[in-house]
Structure formats: C-alpha cells, structure tokens
Amino acid sequence: MIGEIGxxxxxxxxxxxxSKVSALIVLLGPLLLMLIIGVAFNSSGLFGIKxxxxxxxxxxxxxQIIEGITARDFSVAKMDNLENCVDSVKQGSNHLCMVxxxxxxxxxxxxxxxxxxxxxLVYTLLNMLSYELQDQNMQISMGxxxxxxxxxxxxxxxxxxxxxIISELKTNAQDMGYKVTNxxxxxxxxxxGVDLSSVDTQQAKTDLKQTQTEMKxxxxxxxxxxxxxxxxxxxxxxxxxxxxxxxxxxKKDSDAIENNLTDVYSRMECSSQESLFDDLNSELISxxxxxxxxxxxxxxxxxxxxxxxxTSEIDNAIEDLDATNQQIDSAKNDLEDAEDxxxxxxxxxxxxxxxxxxNLAKLDETIDTAEQDISDxxxxxxxxxxxxxxxxxxxDEGVESIELVESAMSGVxxxxxxxxFADPNAIIKPILSEIKPIMKNKKTIDYLFPSMVILVITFIxxxxxxxxxxxxxxxxxxxxxxxxxxxxxxxxxxxFLTSLFIVLIECLILFIVAKLFFNVNxxxxxxxxxxxxxLAASIFICIGMILGNLFNxxxxxxxxxxxxxxxxxxxxxxxxxxxxMKSLVGSFAKASPFVISESALRQQVIFGTGLRSVxxxxxxxxLYLVGLLVLAELTRLVSKKEMTKN
Amino acid sequence: xxxxPLIRFQNVSKRFGNKHILHNISFNVYKSEIFGLIGSSxxxxxxxxxxxxxxxxxxGGDIIFKNKSISHKLKEIRKxxxxxxQDNCIYDELTAFENIVYxxxxxGLPTKALKTxxxxxxxxxxxxxxxDEYADNLSGGMKRRLDLAxxxxxxPPVLIMDEPTAGLDPLLRKHMWHLIESINRKGTTIIxxxxxxxxxxxxxxxxxxxxxxxxxxxxSPNQLKDMYxxxxxxxxxxxPGRYNYIVKWLKSQRLPITYHMNRGHxxxxxxxxxxxxxxxxxxxxxxxxERLLDVEVNKPSLNEVFEAFTRNDR
Numbered sequence: 001m002i003g004e005i006g007x008x009x010x011x012x013x014x015x016x017x018x019s020k021v022s023a024l025i026v027l028l029g030p031l032l033l034m035l036i037i038g039v040a041f042n043s044s045g046l047f048g049i050k051x052x053x054x055x056x057x058x059x060x061x062x063x064q065i066i067e068g069i070t071a072r073d074f075s076v077a078k079m080d081n082l083e084n085c086v087d088s089v090k091q092g093s094n095h096l097c098m099v100x101x102x103x104x105x106x107x108x109x110x111x112x113x114x115x116x117x118x119x120x121l122v123y124t125l126l127n128m129l130s131y132e133l134q135d136q137n138m139q140i141s142m143g144x145x146x147x148x149x150x151x152x153x154x155x156x157x158x159x160x161x162x163x164x165i166i167s168e169l170k171t172n173a174q175d176m177g178y179k180v181t182n183x184x185x186x187x188x189x190x191x192x193g194v195d196l197s198s199v200d201t202q203q204a205k206t207d208l209k210q211t212q213t214e215m216k217x218x219x220x221x222x223x224x225x226x227x228x229x230x231x232x233x234x235x236x237x238x239x240x241x242x243x244x245x246x247x248x249x250x251k252k253d254s255d256a257i258e259n260n261l262t263d264v265y266s267r268m269e270c271s272s273q274e275s276l277f278d279d280l281n282s283e284l285i286s287x288x289x290x291x292x293x294x295x296x297x298x299x300x301x302x303x304x305x306x307x308x309x310x311t312s313e314i315d316n317a318i319e320d321l322d323a324t325n326q327q328i329d330s331a332k333n334d335l336e337d338a339e340d341x342x343x344x345x346x347x348x349x350x351x352x353x354x355x356x357x358x359n360l361a362k363l364d365e366t367i368d369t370a371e372q373d374i375s376d377x378x379x380x381x382x383x384x385x386x387x388x389x390x391x392x393x394x395x396d397e398g399v400e401s402i403e404l405v406e407s408a409m410s411g412v413x414x415x416x417x418x419x420x421f422a423d424p425n426a427i428i429k430p431i432l433s434e435i436k437p438i439m440k441n442k443k444t445i446d447y448l449f450p451s452m453v454i455l456v457i458t459f460i461x462x463x464x465x466x467x468x469x470x471x472x473x474x475x476x477x478x479x480x481x482x483x484x485x486x487x488x489x490x491x492x493x494x495x496f497l498t499s500l501f502i503v504l505i506e507c508l509i510l511f512i513v514a515k516l517f518f519n520v521n522x523x524x525x526x527x528x529x530x531x532x533x534x535l536a537a538s539i540f541i542c543i544g545m546i547l548g549n550l551f552n553x554x555x556x557x558x559x560x561x562x563x564x565x566x567x568x569x570x571x572x573x574x575x576x577x578x579x580x581m582k583s584l585v586g587s588f589a590k591a592s593p594f595v596i597s598e599s600a601l602r603q604q605v606i607f608g609t610g611l612r613s614v615x616x617x618x619x620x621x622x623l624y625l626v627g628l629l630v631l632a633e634l635t636r637l638v639s640k641k642e643m644t645k646n
Numbered sequence: 647x648x649x650x651p652l653i654r655f656q657n658v659s660k661r662f663g664n665k666h667i668l669h670n671i672s673f674n675v676y677k678s679e680i681f682g683l684i685g686s687s688x689x690x691x692x693x694x695x696x697x698x699x700x701x702x703x704x705x706g707g708d709i710i711f712k713n714k715s716i717s718h719k720l721k722e723i724r725k726x727x728x729x730x731x732q733d734n735c736i737y738d739e740l741t742a743f744e745n746i747v748y749x750x751x752x753x754g755l756p757t758k759a760l761k762t763x764x765x766x767x768x769x770x771x772x773x774x775x776x777x778d779e780y781a782d783n784l785s786g787g788m789k790r791r792l793d794l795a796x797x798x799x800x801x802p803p804v805l806i807m808d809e810p811t812a813g814l815d816p817l818l819r820k821h822m823w824h825l826i827e828s829i830n831r832k833g834t835t836i837i838x839x840x841x842x843x844x845x846x847x848x849x850x851x852x853x854x855x856x857x858x859x860x861x862x863x864x865x866s867p868n869q870l871k872d873m874y875x876x877x878x879x880x881x882x883x884x885x886p887g888r889y890n891y892i893v894k895w896l897k898s899q900r901l902p903i904t905y906h907m908n909r910g911h912x913x914x915x916x917x918x919x920x921x922x923x924x925x926x927x928x929x930x931x932x933x934x935x936e937r938l939l940d941v942e943v944n945k946p947s948l949n950e951v952f953e954a955f956t957r958n959d960r
Contacts, residue, residue, distance in 0.1 A: 007751040011740065018739030018780070480735035480796060483699045484752040485724040644701055 004486050008494030009501065012468055016502070050075045050093065051129075054085040055100035062100040065110070065133060069098075072128065086113045098129065142425070149419075156416035159409045166409060170402040177395035184388035187381055201360045201367070208360065212353045219346040226339045230332055237328040244321040247314050254311040261304040265297060449520050450601040451574050453510060454536055458594055459565045460506055461540030462547065465499040466561040469548025473639065482644075492545070492636060499541040500534070507533055521608070528611050529604045535621040536597035542628035549635035552642075568594035593624050652677045652712065652804070652835055653698070659706030660693055660859075667693045670707065671861045673854050675837060677803075680830050682850035683839035684952055690859040691839035692732070695806050698837075699727050725753065728802035732809035734789040735796070738782035742773050742792050745781055746799050753800035760799075767795040771825065787818035794825070805829065807838045811845060823849055847948035855955050862955045870951045877904050877950055878920035882913045883940040884931055889913040895930055896923065905950075912940070916950060 016022055051074050055062050058078075070076050077094065079085035085097040097113035110133060112126060472478055472495065481491060514520040522529060544561055551557040571589040572578070578589045589595055600617035603609045611618060651674035660668040668690045675681045683691045696702050698709055700720040709716045716723045729735075736745045746764040755763060768774045771791035776784055781792060790810065797805060810826065811819040819842075827849060830836050840846045846853065847867040855862040855870075863870060882892075892913065893906050901923050905916040917923045920943050931938055 003757075004752055004754075007748055011737065011744075011748050014744065015737060015739040018782075475737065476731070476733045477735045477737045479701070479731060479733070480729070480749060481752070483701060483724055483727075483729055484749065485721045485754070486752050644703075 001490065004490050005494050005497065008491060009498045012472075012494060012498035013501070015471065016464075016468070016498075048075075049073075049095050050077065052077050052079045052085045052088045052094035052097040053100070054079040054082050054097065056102045058100070065098075065100075069129065089113050089115050096126075096129070152416050152419065156413045159413040159416075163406070163409065163413075166402060166406045170399060170406060173395055173398045173402055177392055177399060180388050180392045180395055184385055184392065187385050187388065190381060201364050205357060205360050208353055208356050212350065215346065215349055215353070219342055222342050223339055226335045226342070230335045230339075233328045233332045233335065237325055237332070240321045240325045240328060244318055244325065247318045247321060251311055251314045251318065254307055254314055258304060258307045258311060261300050261307060265300045265304060446520055446606065449514060449522075450605045451572070451598050453507060453533070453605075454594060454598040454601055455569060455574065456506060456510060457503055457533065457537050457597075458540050458568050459562075461499060461503050461537050462544040462561045462565050463558065464502055465495060465541040465544030466548040466551075466557045467544075467554070468495050468498060469545050470551070470554045470557040473548065473552075473643070474554060478643075488636070488640070489633075492633065495545060496538070496541055499544065500537055503537040503541070504533070507537075520605075522605060525604055525608045528609075529601065531611060531618065532597060532600045532604055532614070532621070535618065535625060536593065536601070539593045539597070539621060539624050539628055542625065542632045545632045546628065546635045549632065549639040568592055571595075572598060574598075591620075593621060596620050596624075649676055651675060653837075654710040655694070655707070656710060657707035658694065658697065658704055658709060660690075660697055660702055661705050666859055668697070668859045671856070671859075672707070673861060673864045675835065676851075677835055678830070678833050679851040680826070680836040680838060680849055682846040682853035683837065683856060684841070684843055684846060684853050684948065685839070685856035686841060686956065688858075689856045691856060692808050693859075694856070695729070695808050695837065695839055698806065699724060699729055725800065726803050728797035728800065728805045730790075730794045730797040730805065730807040730810055732812050734786075734793045736781045736789060736793050739780065741778045741780055742768060742784065742788075742795075743777045745792060746795050749796045750799040755800060763799060763801070764795075767798060770798075770828075771795045772821075787814050787821070790814060790818075790822065791825070794822075798829070802834070804835045804837070807836060809840055810838060811840065811842060819845060843948040843952050853948065855952055857956045867948050867951075870948065871945060876918055877916040878918070879942075879944040879950075880913075880915040880917065880920055880924055880927070881909075881940070881942040881944065882915065882927065882938075883911055884936040884938050886936070887911060887913075888934065888936065891934070892927065892930060892936075896926060899926055901926060905953075 051069060053062075053066055053076055058066075066076055066078075077088075079088065079097070082099055085094075085099060088094040089097045092115075095115075099111040099113065101109040101111075112129065114126065472481075472491070482488075511522045511526075515522055543564065547560045547564065548557055551560055569575070571581075571585070571592055572595050578586050578595065581589060596617045600614040600621070603614050607613075653675040655671050655673050655675075658668055658671040659666070671690075671694065683694065685691045693702060697704055698716065700716060700723060703717075711719070711723055711726075737748070740748060743764055746767055747760055750760040750763060751757075765774070765777075768777050771794055773784075773788055773791055773795065776788060781789060784792060790813075794807070794810070797807075807826065811822050814822060823845060826836060826838070838846060838850065850867060852864060852866050853870065854864040882889075889908055893903070893915070896903055896915075901917070902919050903915055903917050903923065907914050915923060915927075924941070924943060928938070928941075
C-alpha cells in the first residue's frame with residue numbers, strides 16, 4: 001500500500017514539477033511572497049500620514065495635541081475652516097480631519113472626520129490620536145480627581161463627626177422599640193373580658209315595678225290609715241269639742257252655781273267676806289273662812305270652794321281639752337303633713353322609680369353600647385397590638401438600617417481612610433498602564449504572519465489539490481490508473497498527501513525566510529504550530545479535491561478554487577473585522593475554517609501557547625476535516641460514476 | 647479435443663442512458679489467439695473492450711473469464727489483462743521509463759524486478775534509446791509503443807489493444823503489427839479492435855464484425871471472405887493517376903466492376919473478373935500515357951466482407 005501511494009505521490013510531484021516554471025513557482029512563490037510582505041510590513045508604525053486640523057480658536061491644549069501628533073512624524077495642516085478640512089479628507093489630501101471644539105464656549109470635544117473606506121488605516125490612526133489625547137485628558141482628570149479626593153476626605157471627616165448622631169439615633173430607635181414593646185404588652189394586658197350579659201336589668205326592672213306597686217300599696221295603706229287616724233282624730237276632736245262645749249256648759253253651770261253660791265253666801269252674810277273671798281281666793285283664806293264662818297256658810301263656802309275647785313278642774317279640763325284639741329289639730333296637721341309627705345314621698349319615689357326605669361332602659365342601651373364599645377376596643381386593641389408589632393418591627397428594622405447605615409458609613413469612612421493614594425496619579429493610573437508587547441520589538445509582520453501563513457495555505461491547498469484532481473481527471477492516463485488492480489482510495493490518499501507535502505514545503509520555506517530575514521519567532525513552538533498547519537492544510541486540500549471532483553474543466557475548477565479562497569479571505573478579519581459584519585454573516589465567518597485556523601495559529605505563533613489553549617479550535621478543525629474527507633470521497637464517487645457513465 | 651474458450655461474451659448489453667451501445671453480443675476468445683474486433687467508429691468496440699476490464703458495468707449479459715464472471719473477480723481480471731488504448735494512456739510529464747515503472751508499481755511489481763521488466767519492455771517496443779525522454783517529447787508512434795509497454799508491464803496473459811495503429815504512419819503501423827505478432831508468439835492472447843481491416847485480416851486468427859452495437863459475424867478472415875465475397879481486388883498505382891477517368895472508361899466498356907475506391911495514391915477496383923479488367927486497364931494506361939508504378943491483384947479483402955455485412959445495417 002505504501003509503495004503504491006508513494007509512487008502516486010511521486011508521480012504527482014513529477015507532474016507538478018514537470019514544468020520548470022511550475023517548480024520555480026512552488027519553491028520561489030512563498031519565498032518571494034514572504035520577502036515582499038516581510039519587507040513591506042517589517043515596521044511598527046505609519047508613514048506619510050497627513051492630518052488636517054481645524055479649530056475656531058487654538059488653545060494650549062489643542063496646540064499641545066498638534067505638537068504631539070507632529071512629533072509622530074505625521075504631517076499636520078491647519079485648515080481655514082471646517083468644510084475645507086472635511087473636504088480634504090474626501091479628496092484624499094488628508095487622511096483624517098481633527099476638529100477641536102470651541103474653547104471659549106467650553107466645548108472640549110475633539111471630532112475626527114474620517115473616511116471609513118480606508119477602514120484599517122482609520123482605526124490605526126484613531127488609536128494613535130486617541131493616545132495623544134489621553135495626555136490632555138490626563139491633566140484634566142488629575143484636577144478632577146484631586147477635587148474628588150478632597151471631597152472624599154471631607155466626607156470621611158463629616159461621617160466621623162456625625163457618627164455620634166447615628167449612635168444616638170440608633171439608641172433612640174432602640175428605646176422607641178422597647179417602649180413600643182411595653183405599650184404593646186400593656187395593651188395586650190388590658191383585660192377586656194367584661195361579661196355584661198351577667199348584668200340582669202330585667203330583674204331590676206321587675207323588682208322596681210314590684211317595689212313601685214308595693215310602694216303604691218303602702219302609700220295607699222298609709223294614706224288610708226292616716227285618713228282613718230285623721231277621721232278618728234276628727235272624731236276625737238269632735239268629742240273633745242263636744243266635751244269642751246260640755247265643759248264650757250259645765251263651767252257655765254259651775255259658774256252659775258258658784259255665782260249662785262256666792263249670792264247665797266253673800267246673802268247669808270257671808271258676803272262681807274266676798275271681796276275677801278275674791279281676794280282670798282286661796283286655800284288659806286278658804287280654810288280661815290271655813291274655820292271662822294257658820295256651817296252653812298261653811299258648807300256653802302266649802303261647796304263654793306269645791307265648786308271653784310271643780311270649775312278650776314273644768315277649766316283645766318277645758319284647757320286640757322283645748323290642749324288636746326290643739327294636739328289633735330296638731331296631730332291632724334301632722335297627719336295631713338304626713339299624708340302630704342307620703343304623697344310627696346310617693347310622688348318622689350314614683351318619679352325616682354320612673355327615673356330608675358328610665359335609667360335601667362338607659363342602662364340597657366349603655367350596656368349594649370358598652371358591649372359594642374368593648375368589642376370595638378378589643379378589635380382596636382388587636383389592631384393596635386398589630387400596629388405596635390409593626391411599629392416594633394419597623395423600629396427594629398430602623399435599628400438594623402441605622403446599624404447598616406452606621407456600618408456603611410463606618411465602612412465608607414474606613415474605606416476613605418484606607419485609601420492609600422492621596423496622589424491623583426494613583427487613581428488616574430491605578431495600574432501604571434505601560435504597554436508591554438507580548439513579543440518584544442513587535443512589528444507588523446509579526447501580527448500579520450499567522451494570517452499570511454493561513455492565507456498561503458488556503459490558496460495553495462485549494463488550488464493545488466483541485467488542480468491535481470483535475471489534471472488527473474483530464475489526463476488520458478486516468479483510464480489506465482482506473483484499470484489497475486489497486487483501490488481507488490489510494491489515488492485519493494496520493495493526491496491528498498502530494499498536496500499536503502507541497503503545502504508543508506511551502507510553509508517550511510515561509511518559516512525559514514520569516515525566521516532568517518525577519519526574525520519572526522516560529523520554531524520555538526513549531527511542534528504545536530505544525531498540528532494547526534496540518535489540520536488547516538488538510539481541510540483546504542479536501543476542499544480543493546471536492547472542487548476538482550465537482551467540476552469537469554480545469555478552467556472552471558481553477559476559477560472555483562480562486563473564488564472560494566477569496567471568499568475565505570474576504571470573510572476573515574484580514575480586510576475588515578468580522579465584528580463589523582452583520583451578525584449572521586459574522587457568525588458564519590467565525591465558523592469558517594480559515595478564521596478558526598488563523599485564530600489557532602495566531603495564538604500559537606504570537607503568544608506561543610500550547611495546543612490546550614486552542615483545543616476548541618483544533619476540535620472544530622478536526623471535525624471539519626472528517627466531514628470534508630467524507631464529502632471528498634462522495635464527490636469522487638460521483639465524479640467516477642459520471643466518467644464511467646455507470 | 648474441445649478447446650475451452652478463455653473469455654466468453656454472453657449476451658453482453660450496455661446502454662448509456664437510453665442509448666443502446668451493445669446488443670446481446672456473444673462470442674468466445676480462445677487462449678493465445680489474436681482476436682479482432684471490426685467495426686466502424688461508434689460501433690461499440692471500445693465499450694465492449696472496456697466492459698471486459700470492468701470499466702463499464704453491463705446492463706445485461708455477462709463476460710466469463712476462465713469460467714467465472716468478471717464482475718466477481720474484477721481485481722483478478724485487471725491483474726491478468728493488459729489494455730493498450732487508442733488514447734495513449736501515459737503521463738506526458740513522466741519519462742518513458744517512469745511511466746512503465748509507475749504502472750508496474752500500481753500492479754504490485756517489486757521495485758527490482760520492475761526495473762528489469764521496464765528495461766525489457768522498452769527494449770521490446772524499441773524505446774530503449776528514449777528511456778529517459780519525457781513522454782511528452784516522444785512521437786506518436788513511440789507514445790503508442792510506450793502505451794503498449796505500460797499495458798504489458800505486468801506481463802498479462804491477455805492483452806487488449808484498442809485501435810493500436812490509429813494515427814500511425816504506415817511504417818509505424820507495420821512495426822506495430824510485427825510487435826503484436828511477436829507478443830502473441832509468446833502465448834499472449836490478444837484482442838484487437840480496429841477499423842483498418844486490411845491490416846487486421848493479416849494478423850488476426852479470428853475476427854468479429856460489430857455494427858451499431860450488434861455482432862454481425864465471427865470467424866477467421868478467410869472464412870468470412872469465402873462466405874461473403876467472390877470479388878478480387880486490383881490495386882493500381884500510376885502517374886499522374888487520373889483514376890476517375892480510368893474507372894469511367896472501364897465502366898463504359900461494360901466490365902464487371904463491383905466497387906472502386908481511392909485509397910491513398912492507389913485505385914482499388916473490386917471485380918469478379920480481375921484478369922479481364924486488368925487487361926483493359928493496362929491497355930488504357932498505355933493509351934493515356936500513364937506511367938504504371940505498381941499493380942497488385944488480391945483476393946477480396948476483409949473490407950469487402952465488412953462492407954457486405956454492414957451494408958444492410960447502414
């Protein structure tokens with residue numbers, strides 16, 4: 001098998017090298033390409049760049065920027081007006097127009113008028129000019145940063161000064177929390193379990209009514225009794241009146257009897273003693289008289305005396321009767337008073353009873369109201385308790401917030417205090433932004449080399465393999481190859497390996513020239529680079545073989561190979577960045593084997609990383625290779641079928 | 647003793663699309679013979695030969711090689727069959743020696759033996775002097791011989807030659823036929839397709855005439871001639887060679903001329919009475935003061951047979 005494939009490869013090489021010019025192109029092509037590109041891009045800067053500048057009023061800042069640009073060997077032309085400046089870019093006399101804002105109006109903007117059709121140059125220029133502007137921006141930033149630092153320091157001291165307020169605020173909030181807790185406990189402690197249902201006003205009402213009835217009955221009874229007493233008193237009074245009248249009569253009679261006895265006495269010479277008698281109307285006199293007069297007189301006298309006694313007694317009796325009458329009257333009056341008082345008391349009592357009834361009714365209402373009120377109070381108590389809980393929560397949260405604020409303020413103060421840089425430079429350039437190239441003395445060729453290698457691989461692989469397949473197909477010897485007793489796949493492998501061998505030779509020439517003449521660092525990582533190159537070359541060789549199988553004429557195949565290679569080239573970042581393409585196209589472009597290979601090789605060549613860092617790309621390339629090998633075999637079978645018309 | 651055929655074509659049919667190229671062709675090829683396939687261009691000769699080595703798959707019938715269908719032993723067939731094409735299937739960018747070595751390697755010959763074999767073949771086809779010449783620089787005849795050498799690199803017992811002398815000058819053609827004869831003498835079975843019938847009839851043991859994909863007849867040249875023609879050929883070459891006048895005059899004399907044709911500088915007349923016609927012709931040449939350069943009377947050629955067979959088929 002190896003012998004057969006070897007002779008096929010040898011045959012392919014001999015055929016390719018048959019023409020001296022072809023051999024020369026194969027060997028010298030990459031050499032010349034590398035030399036031309038190397039010489040062209042063996043620099044790290046730009047030259048011949050013309051920049052038009054315009055400003056209404058040139059300031060120190062703008063002048064400094066212009067000086068900086070001039071120092072980069074850029075040609076700077078001050079333009080008369082904005083239109084001329086922009087037109088100069090359109091006409092190509094300047095590569096870029098810089099317009100400084102009107103300083104008198106405080107405009108600090110610097111506008112770049114660029115021609116984006118010169119895409120790569122524009123970005124390079126913008127980068128360079130932006131770098132120049134950074135110096136000016138830096139100075140402005142320094143002032144602003146200094147202000148910022150001062151403000152920060154002031155803030156820190158203010159925070160420290162006011163930290164007691166926050167502590168006090170925190171204590172107050174905590175107190176408030178405690179108080180709220182107490183209030184809540186008190187509120188919850190209020191016993192609202194009053195059972196008003198036990199208050200039986202109905203019984204009171206019934207008792208009151210009964211009392212009222214009993215009182216009415218008592219009053220009537222008392223009135224009746226008083227009336228009875230009064231009647232009896234009236235009777236007694238009448239009796240006493242009649243008795244008095246009788247006594248009056250009796251007295252009159254006694255007086256008459258006495259008068260008669262006196263006359264009899266006088267008439268019996270007992271009269272001399274009348275006056276005396278009148279005067280001595282005493283027991284002593286009477287006793288003298290009785291002792292000094294005759295018996296008749298004495299009898300009379302005694303009778304008289306008796307009569308007088310009796311009269312006196314009658315008088316006394318009358319007086320007593322009068323007194324009794326008066327007492328009776330008084331008693332009657334008292335009874336009447338008592339009756340009045342009873343009536344009055346009864347009325348009063350009745351009024352009070354009624355009042356009490358009214359009060360009881362009112363009490364009922366009051367109880368109902370009280371029950372409602374208690375219910376309301378209970379719900380309000382619960383609500384209040386809940387609100388107090390909320391207040392407590394809020395208070396606690398307030399405390400937490402205050403603590404957070406306190407902590408934050410403390411942290412801010414601490415952070416501000418811990419800021420070690422007092423120099424604005426340390427902020428503007430926290431990390432000293434010294435750009436250290438990954439590769440020392442890096443030149444454009446260093447960046448360009450991986451892309452160039454992949455480009456060369458793409459064009460050579462696609463063109464070469466498609467040409468070999470097409471030459472084989474169009475060769476008369478193809479028939480004889482076909483009727484030899486070896487497997488068709490040997491020819492496929494032969495073609496593939498021939499192309500791969502030539503591509504590798506070309507790459508080797510490229511590498512040697514790049515190393516010897518332009519000192520591009522390749523060979524230190526060659527074992528990893530070779531893997532990527534093998535994969536890339538294999539993929540593009542397969543693509544070329546597919547094209548060779550698909551088409552039937554050398555011209556069409558060559559055209560298709562060049563077109564496809566150009567498409568790969570166009571949809572890479574070599575002309576325009578993929579990122580500037582539409583997202584869908586960009587996604588497809590990113591998936592192109594050209595871009596993947598270029599990305600992998602870039603990392604290998606520029607950064608000298610291992611295969612692990614590009615494992616994803618390597619896997620993608622391997623998958624591409626497998627798929628394309630299958631496709632190449634399928635197209636070969638189709639091509640063969642077409643040729644044998646089977 | 648019955649000789650078993652080496653190759654048997656059994657009702658071989660082939661079509662490209664709807665176009666039938668071969669129709670039920672059946673014949674045998676025996677070991678060590680030179681078998682000729684005769685047919686006009688497009689008759690299907692090349693298709694038939696290429697089908698033999700499996701380049702085309704058959705749509706019908708079968709080709710049996712040593713009692714086995716070639717479809718089952720294609721690789722073996724290619725090992726034992728050499729194919730010399732009419733297109734010179736060689737690489738112009740390789741030298742004569744490299745071409746032979748290349749194909750020899752593809753046939754699995756070891757390097758050392760291959761070099762010996764290549765030198766032998768170059769000697770056989772008389773290209774030793776041009777051993778290191780690029781094929782591109784070789785003449786047509788040399789290329790054809792180189793192609794033959796490439797076809798024989800693996801010393802095949804069966805050699806197929808598709809129009810081996812096409813495009814060659816007479817001298818080279820003659821040389822090629824000698825070469826073919828010498829190869830055949832070593833026991834190689836040769837199948838030749840050609841439309842140059844007068845050449846093939848001298849070398850082929852048997853021939854088959856194919857027209858429009860159909861096999862018309864198979865047999866030895868003499869058998870075919872005897873079967874299908876009683877004419878003789880008069881080959882006449884004179885100067886200045888007013889052949890049209892000669893033919894017209896002969897016909898005016900009511901002589902039996904079946905057919906006539908100009909072949910190169912010669913006039914070929916087919917007639918059943920060659921002696922009479924020749925007599926009149928020589929007399930006329932004398933009168934016309936034509937200088938006789940060459941005259942030859944032959945039996946009817948295979949051409950006549952072919953024309954006879956294909957006339958009805960045209």
